[in-house]
Amino acid sequence: MIHVNQEIKQFHLTNGKISYIFHVMKNGQLGHLYMGSALHKEGDYSHFQAYDNPSPYTTHVFEDDPSFSLETVRQEFPVHGKGDFREPASIIVDEQGEFISDYVFQSYEVVDGKPELNGLPAAFGEKGSVQTLKVSLLDLTANVGVDLYYSIFADLPIITRSVKVVNNGEQSVNIERLMSTTFDLPDADYEMLHLSGAWGRERHIRKRNLEQGVQSIGSIRGSSSHHHNPFLVLKRQETTEHHGEAIGVQFVYSGNFLAQAEVDHYETTRISMGIHPTGFQWKLEPEDSFQAPESVISYTKEGLNGLSHSLHDFQRHHLISQKWMERERPVLINNWEATYFNFNEGKLDQFIVEAKELGVELFVLDDGWFGNRNDDTTSLGDWYVDRSKLPNGIGELSKKVKASGLQFGLWFEPEMVSPESELIKKHPEWVVGSAARSNTLGRNQRVLDLANPEVVHYLYEKISAVIEEADLDYIKWDMNRNITEPYAMSLQNQGEFFHRYMLGVYELYERLTSSYPDLLFESCAGGGGRFDLGMMYYAPQAWTSDDTDAVERLKIQYGTSLGYPLSTMGSHVSAVPNHQTLRSTPLRFRGDVAYFGTFGYELDPSQLKQEEKEEIKQQIRFFIKHRSLIQGGHFYRLKSPFIDSETAWMVVSEDRKKALVGWYQPMSMPNPPGNRVLKLKGLDESFHYKVNGQMQLRYGNELMERGLALPVEFNGANHHAQTAGDCQSIIFELRSD
Numbered sequence: 001m002i003h004v005n006q007e008i009k010q011f012h013l014t015n016g017k018i019s020y021i022f023h024v025m026k027n028g029q030l031g032h033l034y035m036g037s038a039l040h041k042e043g044d045y046s047h048f049q050a051y052d053n054p055s056p057y058t059t060h061v062f063e064d065d066p067s068f069s070l071e072t073v074r075q076e077f078p079v080h081g082k083g084d085f086r087e088p089a090s091i092i093v094d095e096q097g098e099f100i101s102d103y104v105f106q107s108y109e110v111v112d113g114k115p116e117l118n119g120l121p122a123a124f125g126e127k128g129s130v131q132t133l134k135v136s137l138l139d140l141t142a143n144v145g146v147d148l149y150y151s152i153f154a155d156l157p158i159i160t161r162s163v164k165v166v167n168n169g170e171q172s173v174n175i176e177r178l179m180s181t182t183f184d185l186p187d188a189d190y191e192m193l194h195l196s197g198a199w200g201r202e203r204h205i206r207k208r209n210l211e212q213g214v215q216s217i218g219s220i221r222g223s224s225s226h227h228h229n230p231f232l233v234l235k236r237q238e239t240t241e242h243h244g245e246a247i248g249v250q251f252v253y254s255g256n257f258l259a260q261a262e263v264d265h266y267e268t269t270r271i272s273m274g275i276h277p278t279g280f281q282w283k284l285e286p287e288d289s290f291q292a293p294e295s296v297i298s299y300t301k302e303g304l305n306g307l308s309h310s311l312h313d314f315q316r317h318h319l320i321s322q323k324w325m326e327r328e329r330p331v332l333i334n335n336w337e338a339t340y341f342n343f344n345e346g347k348l349d350q351f352i353v354e355a356k357e358l359g360v361e362l363f364v365l366d367d368g369w370f371g372n373r374n375d376d377t378t379s380l381g382d383w384y385v386d387r388s389k390l391p392n393g394i395g396e397l398s399k400k401v402k403a404s405g406l407q408f409g410l411w412f413e414p415e416m417v418s419p420e421s422e423l424i425k426k427h428p429e430w431v432v433g434s435a436a437r438s439n440t441l442g443r444n445q446r447v448l449d450l451a452n453p454e455v456v457h458y459l460y461e462k463i464s465a466v467i468e469e470a471d472l473d474y475i476k477w478d479m480n481r482n483i484t485e486p487y488a489m490s491l492q493n494q495g496e497f498f499h500r501y502m503l504g505v506y507e508l509y510e511r512l513t514s515s516y517p518d519l520l521f522e523s524c525a526g527g528g529g530r531f532d533l534g535m536m537y538y539a540p541q542a543w544t545s546d547d548t549d550a551v552e553r554l555k556i557q558y559g560t561s562l563g564y565p566l567s568t569m570g571s572h573v574s575a576v577p578n579h580q581t582l583r584s585t586p587l588r589f590r591g592d593v594a595y596f597g598t599f600g601y602e603l604d605p606s607q608l609k610q611e612e613k614e615e616i617k618q619q620i621r622f623f624i625k626h627r628s629l630i631q632g633g634h635f636y637r638l639k640s641p642f643i644d645s646e647t648a649w650m651v652v653s654e655d656r657k658k659a660l661v662g663w664y665q666p667m668s669m670p671n672p673p674g675n676r677v678l679k680l681k682g683l684d685e686s687f688h689y690k691v692n693g694q695m696q697l698r699y700g701n702e703l704m705e706r707g708l709a710l711p712v713e714f715n716g717a718n719h720h721a722q723t724a725g726d727c728q729s730i731i732f733e734l735r736s737d
């Protein structure tokens, strides 16, 4: 899959689905030639480089060749200070304060398989199914090397890319900026899509045109954030969900990030993705190296659904724990919205019995079981059971849960400490913050210095003890504040704090997941504040949002699906009025939305009416019946809540014999048409499908070309209409035997 033409110094990664091509330019730096649909593997593509007609005022590298200007060539690892005035891949400063660099080609190596990235989450793959190209560059003056790693996967239009800086010199250097991906596209005729929002409305799809200048998203909050997701898409204006070109770049990282598209004065576009340079400065001593996180580059001509399919497949086969992809995820019930901090053993006993009766498989005890935590002001860090709530201890509670036939899960917020806690009294030096300044609180809590290996070790010991005592099946790992006053007593160089903090988080995850391989982790950060590929490597599912309002969830889940598969999205049915919006929606609508994710409940079963209990039992049976299809199938977005008054999506099994379609209309439509149809996708044209068990069979091409008939809606007169009022939803089951 990796074709190197030594004569013309061209590197071509292709698997028949994607081509990624770059070469060594006449000044020794790397030039980017192409990223897109597969081209012939043998071709010479050096003519793709644009040595085009620079103005007389353009800088040029060679005295005798004014056409070769770093201002105009398309680059692969652009440097700072040599005549390219776009934003560079790296800024590395030497002890004299010089930050000019010039990375020129030295050597390359092709290896079968996918090397791990030291201390960082990264994609994996079997030898034979993935190949890796390492290209080594060197700044001859500073004697600093850069190794670029590219991996190509046999079955997907995806390339992963990462970078390592190696200090071969005798002086230390400071890395001030290091992008994991940078490459230049030949035009700027794109719209940029990104997933942005806030707490309670995470990952809404946003769109803007590219213009000359930089358009960027990012986070400097210490987590990937609710506000922007480390995922950028460039699409053509005519690209829809179903057709057309799109490029995606994702980051396998959960901390500060920058993702940007810079359009220059010749309308070429530079894509960059990496650790956010703000607040980042990494000191590299002689002989030391720095490994940046991995990025994932994808390309499609099959519209946004096509892009999502590649990303979903990539994550399911090359990033998420394979064990958890094979296992069906349990239907859970979480007590947070049912009780908040106000529970005791008696209340939980009843909760467990009723949950079991409903058919739930896993009981999750959320915040408030430890220390003396009756509100959010105390006890984070004190990971021992609160005997005033659970007098018999967590082990005994777990035994009861398990005896009832349920699995048992617990909430932790390992990275935090409360100002009122035993831990902070014992170890004030473990808290992130400045001794010379006042320190900002977030949700009444402070952050632990996970850059300090002692803290990671302490947390590992404490959490392990609880895991073993309670024989846990599941952990919800929460993180409820952004990081301020980023100062750690354990560090010499504070510019390293944010990244070392993330390395500490990953180290803790690595140790816990290796020691307890059967423990399922769900990541969470005040809902979906850390929904990214870094977390997903360790925690196969994530709490998508604290906002469980089903109308809002249409947008959140639709947006999230652009980059992430259903198997990663925690989606639960909660009580009404909804605790985040005070909106009331029917139980059926809430269930119909929540099926498309890892299903569960956030409510108090004792508050349910008998008919609601019966409906929930049915919902759980329905979900379990379709769980493997939802977890492993191909997801198609059909109608967007950001554009249409209806939302629709569907999931189709690998063999196309089964599908589940969700159709939702949050607001009723006056005087609706009587013959509405929904065009389906991904079916086999010639298969004959039974829809919702009806006798009449429909061919796949009829359902995709003409559409599936939607039920007749109330029009003011037809009182026998099949749907009426707000929050209508229908789930269609399709089967071809």
Ligand code: DGJ
Pocket (backbone or CB within 6 Å): 336, 366, 367, 411, 478, 480, 524, 525, 526, 527, 543, 545, 546
């Ligand atoms: C934020 C999470 O998103 C909620 O689900 C819940 O676990 C609370 N934290 C508990 O403090």
